[in-house]
Amino acid sequence: MDITSLFDAPKNPAYFDSAASSLTAKPVRAKMEEFYSQYRANIHRGAHRYTKKASQEYEAVYAKLAKFFHAKESEFIQVRNTTEAINGVALGLDFQRGDEIVTTSIEHHSNLLPWLRLKEKGVVVRILEADDEGKLAPDKLKALLTPKTKLVALTACSNVLGTKEPLEQLVKVSKDNHSLVLLDAAQQVGHHPLDLSKVKADYMAFSGHKVFGPTGIGALYHREGAPLAPWFVGGGTIREASLEGYKLLENHERFEAGTPAIAEWMGLGAALDTIDKIGYPKIEAHEKKLISAMFSAFASNPKVSLYGPKSAQDKACALFAFSVGRVPHHEVAVMLDQFGFACRSGHHCAMPLTKRLGVEGTVRASLHVYNNEEEVRMFGEALQKVGALA
Numbered sequence: 001m002d003i004t005s006l007f008d009a010p011k012n013p014a015y016f017d018s019a020a021s022s023l024t025a026k027p028v029r030a031k032m033e034e035f036y037s038q039y040r041a042n043i044h045r046g047a048h049r050y051t052k053k054a055s056q057e058y059e060a061v062y063a064k065l066a067k068f069f070h071a072k073e074s075e076f077i078q079v080r081n082t083t084e085a086i087n088g089v090a091l092g093l094d095f096q097r098g099d100e101i102v103t104t105s106i107e108h109h110s111n112l113l114p115w116l117r118l119k120e121k122g123v124v125v126r127i128l129e130a131d132d133e134g135k136l137a138p139d140k141l142k143a144l145l146t147p148k149t150k151l152v153a154l155t156a157c158s159n160v161l162g163t164k165e166p167l168e169q170l171v172k173v174s175k176d177n178h179s180l181v182l183l184d185a186a187q188q189v190g191h192h193p194l195d196l197s198k199v200k201a202d203y204m205a206f207s208g209h210k211v212f213g214p215t216g217i218g219a220l221y222h223r224e225g226a227p228l229a230p231w232f233v234g235g236g237t238i239r240e241a242s243l244e245g246y247k248l249l250e251n252h253e254r255f256e257a258g259t260p261a262i263a264e265w266m267g268l269g270a271a272l273d274t275i276d277k278i279g280y281p282k283i284e285a286h287e288k289k290l291i292s293a294m295f296s297a298f299a300s301n302p303k304v305s306l307y308g309p310k311s312a313q314d315k316a317c318a319l320f321a322f323s324v325g326r327v328p329h330h331e332v333a334v335m336l337d338q339f340g341f342a343c344r345s346g347h348h349c350a351m352p353l354t355k356r357l358g359v360e361g362t363v364r365a366s367l368h369v370y371n372n373e374e375e376v377r378m379f380g381e382a383l384q385k386v387g388a389l390a
């Protein structure tokens, strides 16, 4: 199958910013258009054929999520994005003064700020320091855990360094300590399978817009039996209501207050179908080639400082943060844009990690299945031109 036929990938500049947001696959756009043009109605309301069809298509997405992640339909909660999912867990768990949370030095702000905020309640936040290349060590995590560690909140892959983390071991060490585990899988799901029957996290968050899906939609996985109270209540969440009180529904419905993002949810389902259609083995093989081509492009340029893993086997995805001489990161990004490449520059919402790298910001090139080795070769040439100006 020709992967490129599934996307409208821009050529000039080429899109090298997939870690911020991936391109949206054509079948995703088609699915949303199908809903809007053929059965546009609210869901779970009334008996007419449009609402019935919309409800059926909407519900089918939970089944897709369950199959995709090896979990149960009822364990997925619709959210807007990874950030909302993680905040939901921070608000929905009953943290008490003295409870401890372990998170890491490589987190996106979305998996750091919600925990730091809990310090106001007297919660203790401990930080697992990654090594210089961004790798998290299970034995170091073990040393930080205590009987009071209520939650371990980890990224599956750094959005700055593209690290491959020993997820199963990190989760196991935490579970052996009877701690709850939250995985920030925002940078994982678009690149590698995540089998939740093996990686036994209690909560897992990801965003549709990073997995070929629409913006404004994501999912929170909430393992059956793991504690979590709804952070919003209202229409759609109750079994029964009176002027004195209410009884909540079971399962995910108790968390999904109000009319949901119907088209986007269907779009998310189509995004997962797209990943299935391409197949993770093909995505991984393609990215492996891109990763080694990118390493060659960087290696041949003495002006470039590359952050994070130095070898392809430690990279989870084709995501590279770098600096060129002393040229400010935004200037490098503007030059690269002029030479044909759309890269991100800044702190990538990971200020503590950026500070640890000893810089104010970096340029980030992040590629995906719709990029190719020829683009990487030309990117290497563009970097040489930028280097010559440094």
Ligand SMILES: Cc1ncc(COP(=O)(O)O)c(C=O)c1O
Pocket: 019, 020, 081, 082, 083, 084, 108, 110, 111, 155, 157, 158, 159, 184, 186, 187, 207
């Ligand atoms: C690792 C990681 N976590 C969380 C987020 C936040 O995702 P969103 O903005 O979709 O909520 C991102 C986005 O870049 C990310 O890369």
